[in-house]
């Protein structure tokens with residue numbers, strides 16, 4: 001449904017994004033993750049046809065966003081970073097305008113306005129002037145205008161920013177529901193949001209894609225290392241030394257839990273060390289209380305990938 | 312077409328929900344009304360709208376950019392341009408929609424001046440022909456100037472800049488005929504030609520015929536061309552704004 005091939009955008013000499021390539025299939029929810037200034041908004045603006053790429057091309061619903069722009073745009077629902085609101089309109093007038101702008105008939109607009117006002121919990125404010133709404137409600141109106149015409153492809157630039165926690169949960173659920181039939185790309189800084197909502201995540205840093213996978217795979221594969229956490233009763237120094245000598249282990253950290261130690265063992269990912277470590281501890285006569293394999297958390301991967309820290 | 316009407320309706324509505332349309336109309340009527348009163352109460356004044364037309368063009372000089380400055384500048388400021396330009400709507404439809412709304416306000420603003428005409432008929436016996444042609448000329452001129460104001464608005468997200476640039480462009484075109492006095496007596500042929508061209512480009516010279524009751528196709532073509540050029544420039548400006 002969405003296809004980006006080698007997207008590059010220069011602003012003068014500055015390279016905002018470089019060689020961004022990905023695909024999103026129908027029904028998929030793709031997360032775009034990256035620190036400030038990484039190029040998320042730039043990528044989305046290119047995908048929606050708001051700005052052209054310096055090189056590379058993008059397709060939405062099979063239509064090229066530059067050469068078949070109108071057809072491509074017909075498939076799009078877009079929530080820009082700055083929510084595009086006419087502050088002198090009421091919520092209902094605005095949604096009506098947005099719906100008609102996307103080609104809905106008057107009857108359809110009336111029906112869909114009612115529906116999205118319910119979905120985005122705007123009922124109380126349907127006749128309020130948008131200029132008088134709080135930030136969170138404006139954000140909701142922005143989401144409502146993006147989905148009013150039931151687009152195949154939804155592009156949401158930081159959809160949950162400024163929304164209160166309860167509404168965030170509802171918004172995430174809404175996006176998940178939309179995922180089934182629509183293709184969704186969303187950008188966010190909130191890492192848990194990605195693992196909660198997205199089927200796949202693209203991590204982008206300084207304009208380049210540094211990782212692209214399912215959130216759970218990212219921690220295994222792209223982390224570059226794996227981790228086992230084990231609780232052991234025994235002589236601390238000796239245990240650390242023994243574990244460190246195991247083939248493939250990179251680092252061992254110990255932590256005192258009172259009467260037992262917790263060891264965090266990082267090792268190269270191409271090997272499963274669980275059995276080796278368990279056998280070793282038991283053979284030495286130490287008490288193995290717990291052993292749990294653990295991927296890196298998304299936060300750690302994100303930080304490592306975006307700060308180029310050696311893993 | 313449907314999209315154009317949609318945008319026209321939205322703009323027209325926002326002209327009248329904000330004070331712009333009222334303020335602009337009030338200023339225009341107050342100024343033209345004042346000069347009209349002064350001119351018709353002079354001794355031996357003729358019952359015509361000629362003075363009204365000649366004063367109107369100067370008032371339109373700043374009224375027009377005031378009407379158009381908001382149209383694109385505000386969309387850029389609010390970020391709504393991003394919504395308009397990513398919706399399945401052609402740039403030309405957006406431009407025409409906004410243009411027609413501003414034209415509508417201009418016509419609505421001229422409408423009350425029919426009162427001046429009524430006064431002429433009440434107290435005198437004016438010629439109907441020149442009055443009609445004067446209005447036609449004024450509307451054609453206004454229609455052309457609006458496109459220039461619209462173009463200026465598409466250049467910036469700042470309404471003041473849009474206003475100043477718009478008024479600047481219009482001012483140059485309005486007084487282009489002033490160059491006629493610049494060369495001394497008996498200038499070389501190419502200077503004469505140049506002056507003739509610049510004079511033809513002047514907005515004012517074309518209005519004179521209209522206020523005398525003459526509808527010359529050259530004048531009509533001039534305003535039509537200016538309108539098309541202004542709209543074209545605006546569409547191009549929106550396009551290049553994507554490339555910036």
Ligand SMILES: Nc1ncnc2c1ncn2[C@@H]1O[C@H](COP(=O)(O)OP(=O)(O)OP(=O)(O)O)[C@@H](O)[C@H]1O
Nearest residue numbers: 011014016034035036037038039040041042043555
């Ligand atoms: N119009 C522009 N002119 C020049 N540079 C720009 C322009 N727009 C964006 N940039 C630069 O391009 C880079 C990427 O910006 P972008 O807005 O895509 O980042 P982002 O990932 O969305 O960041 P954030 O998380 O802060 O929203 C930034 O360094 C920004 O300064």
Ligand SMILES: [Mg+2]
Nearest residue numbers: 040041042081
């Ligand atoms: Mg951004």
